[in-house]
Amino acid sequence: MPSAASVGGLFGAAGEAFGDRGVNRRGVPAAYTGGAERPALIHRRDAGQGSLPGPDGHLCRPSGRGIAALAAYRTKNKAAQDADFSPWTAEQVREFAAELERTPANHHELWDLAVDRLINRKNDLEGGDTSLAPILALATKETAVRNFIGGWCRDRAAGRYTIPQEEELADAKRPDLRFQGAGFDAPVPIELKLTDAGWTGPNLFERLENQLCGDYLRDVRSSRGIFLLVHNGGKSWWEHPAGGRLESFDALLQALRQHWGVLSSRMANVEDIAIIGIDLTKRASA
Numbered sequence: 001m002p003s004a005a006s007v008g009g010l011f012g013a014a015g016e017a018f019g020d021r022g023v024n025r026r027g028v029p030a031a032y033t034g035g036a037e038r039p040a041l042i043h044r045r046d047a048g049q050g051s052l053p054g055p056d057g058h059l060c061r062p063s064g065r066g067i068a069a070l071a072a073y074r075t076k077n078k079a080a081q082d083a084d085f086s087p088w089t090a091e092q093v094r095e096f097a098a099e100l101e102r103t104p105a106n107h108h109e110l111w112d113l114a115v116d117r118l119i120n121r122k123n124d125l126e127g128g129d130t131s132l133a134p135i136l137a138l139a140t141k142e143t144a145v146r147n148f149i150g151g152w153c154r155d156r157a158a159g160r161y162t163i164p165q166e167e168e169l170a171d172a173k174r175p176d177l178r179f180q181g182a183g184f185d186a187p188v189p190i191e192l193k194l195t196d197a198g199w200t201g202p203n204l205f206e207r208l209e210n211q212l213c214g215d216y217l218r219d220v221r222s223s224r225g226i227f228l229l230v231h232n233g234g235k236s237w238w239e240h241p242a243g244g245r246l247e248s249f250d251a252l253l254q255a256l257r258q259h260w261g262v263l264s265s266r267m268a269n270v271e272d273i274a275i276i277g278i279d280l281t282k283r284a285s286a
Helices: 004-018 064-083 092-100 107-129 142-155 199-218 249-264
Strands: 177-181 189-192 224-229 272-279
Touching: 004 224, 064 189, 092 224, 107 177, 107 189, 107 224, 107 272, 142 177, 142 224, 177 199, 189 199, 199 249, 199 272, 249 272
Parallel strands: 189 224, 224 272
Antiparallel strands: 177 189
């Protein structure tokens, strides 16, 4: 975890780099680079990975200093966004006092609730006295696992969300599960992978980037998603796309989270991805 001093240094660098120069109409900070008299827009990708789309594309002037400053700027904004929750209504306060939960009022709150639900399911399967992990571990099809987890979350919705299964999008793509909010239209997509059902390490890395982030979070209404991996013991290691082997399910999860950390710097449309792993072998072998 970075120290307070290092985080403060990042924020200071952002303020020094951008000052009051503002942002362009896409929300990208403007910074002077190379001593030029006109501001060049520092794009979130480096020159080898693409340029800013639209009429501002020719203004891109990536530089080492500019990219570092933009990273600091994004870090500061992300911290501010995560800490700045919408005020609770009187009804939400009453609901929380009675049930220790409240109905999500926006996309971020819906994502938080979806993550909580799946972590509760994970904890029950991996450590619960009445865990059904030994039975679920026998499943070899993702459909069966999806139906089980989706049904469990649906039974605990309490009117706070709905979960249609594999809704078909405009391009015929079908997210495994989507949490839909009550009273607002900003779904949270969940992509589920049974890691032992023929998925290689590179396959999983690619599905995180292109399927969840690239396909299911293209819509401007959705900026947060969940990559849910379930392990039944059928495999003990996975290849790493950069070479070598990931020798355990935990190592696979850690590598995928690191990969998302790299992707997040060049996916401005995606606010956050939760990568959750459910290891059925923990209870099945206990």
